[in-house]
Amino acid sequence: MRPSREALRGPALPDPSPTRVEALVDLARSGDGEAFGALYDHYVAAIHRYLYYRVSDQVVAEDLTSETFFRALRSIESFQWQGKDFGAWLTTIARNLVTDHFKSSRSRREVVSDALPERAHPGPGPEAGALAALTSQRLVTALRQLGPEQQDCLVMRFLQGLSIAETARAMGRTEGAVKQLQLRAIRGLAKRLPEDLR
Amino acid sequence: MRPLMPTRRDELADAIDGRGLARHADVRAWVELTEAVRALPEPALRASFLSELRSDLVVASRSELSEREPEHRAHPVAAPAPRWRRLAVAAASALVVAGGGVGVVATSAAALPGELLYPVKRAAERVDLAMHSGDSAAGHILLEHAETRLAEAQELVAANSDSLVAGTLADFSADATHGADSLFTAFADSGQPADIETLRAFAASAAASLDSLAPVLPASSYEAYWAAAAAVGALDSAAVRACPSCAGGTPAITLGTFAEDLGPEVIGSGRVPDTSRPGRRTPSTPGAIAPAPPAEASEPEVPSAPLPSTSPDPSGDNGGGDDGGGATAPPDDEQRTIVPEPSSPMPSDPLPSVPLPSVPLPYLPLSEGPVPEVAVP
Numbered sequence: 001m002r003p004s005r006e007a008l009r010g011p012a013l014p015d016p017s018p019t020r021v022e023a024l025v026d027l028a029r030s031g032d033g034e035a036f037g038a039l040y041d042h043y044v045a046a047i048h049r050y051l052y053y054r055v056s057d058q059v060v061a062e063d064l065t066s067e068t069f070f071r072a073l074r075s076i077e078s079f080q081w082q083g084k085d086f087g088a089w090l091t092t093i094a095r096n097l098v099t100d101h102f103k104s105s106r107s108r109r110e111v112v113s114d115a116l117p118e119r120a121h122p123g124p125g126p127e128a129g130a131l132a133a134l135t136s137q138r139l140v141t142a143l144r145q146l147g148p149e150q151q152d153c154l155v156m157r158f159l160q161g162l163s164i165a166e167t168a169r170a171m172g173r174t175e176g177a178v179k180q181l182q183l184r185a186i187r188g189l190a191k192r193l194p195e196d197l198r
Numbered sequence: 199m200r201p202l203m204p205t206r207r208d209e210l211a212d213a214i215d216g217r218g219l220a221r222h223a224d225v226r227a228w229v230e231l232t233e234a235v236r237a238l239p240e241p242a243l244r245a246s247f248l249s250e251l252r253s254d255l256v257v258a259s260r261s262e263l264s265e266r267e268p269e270h271r272a273h274p275v276a277a278p279a280p281r282w283r284r285l286a287v288a289a290a291s292a293l294v295v296a297g298g299g300v301g302v303v304a305t306s307a308a309a310l311p312g313e314l315l316y317p318v319k320r321a322a323e324r325v326d327l328a329m330h331s332g333d334s335a336a337g338h339i340l341l342e343h344a345e346t347r348l349a350e351a352q353e354l355v356a357a358n359s360d361s362l363v364a365g366t367l368a369d370f371s372a373d374a375t376h377g378a379d380s381l382f383t384a385f386a387d388s389g390q391p392a393d394i395e396t397l398r399a400f401a402a403s404a405a406a407s408l409d410s411l412a413p414v415l416p417a418s419s420y421e422a423y424w425a426a427a428a429a430v431g432a433l434d435s436a437a438v439r440a441c442p443s444c445a446g447g448t449p450a451i452t453l454g455t456f457a458e459d460l461g462p463e464v465i466g467s468g469r470v471p472d473t474s475r476p477g478r479r480t481p482s483t484p485g486a487i488a489p490a491p492p493a494e495a496s497e498p499e500v501p502s503a504p505l506p507s508t509s510p511d512p513s514g515d516n517g518g519g520d521d522g523g524g525a526t527a528p529p530d531d532e533q534r535t536i537v538p539e540p541s542s543p544m545p546s547d548p549l550p551s552v553p554l555p556s557v558p559l560p561y562l563p564l565s566e567g568p569v570p571e572v573a574v575p
Binding site: 019020023024026027028031032033034035036037038040041044045048049052053058061062065066069070073074076077135136139140143154157158159164179180182183186187189190193 | 206207208210211214215227228231232234235236237238239240241242243244247248251252254255256258259260262263264317318320321324325328329
């Protein structure tokens with residue numbers, strides 16, 4: 001029996017000049033576990049950073065990071081967005097987990113911490129100066145006082161590094177709405193900082 | 199009057215994204231604030247957390263994801279690796295998280311089957327392939343992969359990693375066949391000889407590599423070797439048929455070249471064709487050399503067209519004359535059917551000894567002329 005041309009061709013090839021991430025997403029979508037592993041490598045730090053700054057707890061951040069990627073794995077074969085929006089999709093999953101976390105009884109009993117994250121490499125570094133540390137501490141405190149959507153916007157834009165378009169995707173809003181939210185959030189942050197730091 | 203807020207909204211957004219400086223002082227202050235937020239410390243990412251999560255995800259992916267083409271996995275899907283091994287691979291992955299991953303991929307480029315980073319190497323090849331669209335480009339990439347498989351097979355033989363050779367040769371057959379198919383499609387669409395010339399150059403080079411491998415192959419890989427040789431012969435004949443005027447019309451490679459290397463003992467009933475060339479070297483392992491098919495024949499479609507059963511086959515639809523004299527190019531489409539799926543890994547030694555069916559071999563000497571140099575990008 002002559003093998004069909006399709007059978008011999010191998011995996012379907014995507015559109016012209018996809019980026020590496022888009023290529024990985026296509027591979028993962030069609031069942032390639034190694035490709036999913038490579039996507040994990042690419043996105044895990046940013047997702048963890050978003051989660052940490054939203055829930056302020058290392059243990060919870062790790063739990064939610066893990067849950068984010070397992071959920072992504074389970075639903076990747078039905079991922080319909082373009083490959084380039086994969087990061088925004090992961091963030092959507094993470095964001096929903098944050099919402100659920102704050103709704104749960106567990107989080108209501110927790111005191112939301114204003115503590116800065118533990119440094120990955122303890123010891124003197126660029127932020128070691130006392131003034132810088134103080135600024136960071138106050139910044140985090142002020143951030144915590146903002147509403148969830150404003151926190152989301154600032155953390156996604158400036159700690160996770162998402163673009164306006166990606167943030168809009170992740171939050172289910174228009175780009176104009178995200179720009180407006182960004183403005184309000186920064187103004188809100190400034191208002192909550194001591195006079196000398198604004 | 200235009201409302202003030204939208205203007206500041208866009209002024210802020212533009213300044214943050216580097217599309218111009220902020221005109222207003224308050225906007226400039228806000229931009230500085232965003233910089234301060236960006237500079238907040240990175241949360242610590244525990245290496246053990248990262249590595250364990252990664253390995254848990256990879257294990258879960260085996261049941262969660264439905265692999266569409268399992269026949270490409272010539273190396274078996276292993277049970278979850280021991281903890282130290284998972285941590286080692288994940289530590290490599292942590293480098294990806296920290297520094298961009300180029301180093302890990304580069305380090306994996308020399309990995310051999312059985313080594314820790316080999317899956318990374320193959321994954322990088324798949325990404326490479328997915329980034330090249332179009333039949334011609336894909337075909338070139340797949341032939342490059344096939345050549346890499348041959349180089350791996352040579353290194354495995356040199357390192358006495360016998361059990362891994364068969365799977366690697368099977369992967370070679372798959373990549374070579376897929377690459378050839380893409381190039382045939384490209385040629386059918388474009389009519390440009392370059393793709394066929396690339397294919398023929400690949401075939402000649404692969405034939406030479408297989409040629410040099412034959413005397414030193416472990417017995418467990420003979421069957422995969424035959425399949426690889428058959429695949430190369432088939433794609434070369436198809437190339438000649440597709441474009442007889444390409445590449446100077448060199449006669450097609452046939453199996454005769456390879457069979458000689460394995461020696462008459464291997465060929466069983468000794469139907470070795472007449473040759474006008476001096477005898478080749480005998481295999482290094484004399485005696486009852488019998489390429490043994492796997493004890494459990496999990497792949498029933500062993501290449502059979504050029505290797506007919508011992509019962510005399512007068513129909514000659516394998517294209518070979520009994521004496522190897524009158525045969526020209528091997529038969530057409532039937533031969534393509536013999537391109538096998540990559541077989542599952544061979545069982546380890548000892549293998550039962552089964553006499554190889556007799557092989558009437560059509561023989562044509564390889565042209566002594568120079569093979570056209572075609573650069574494979």
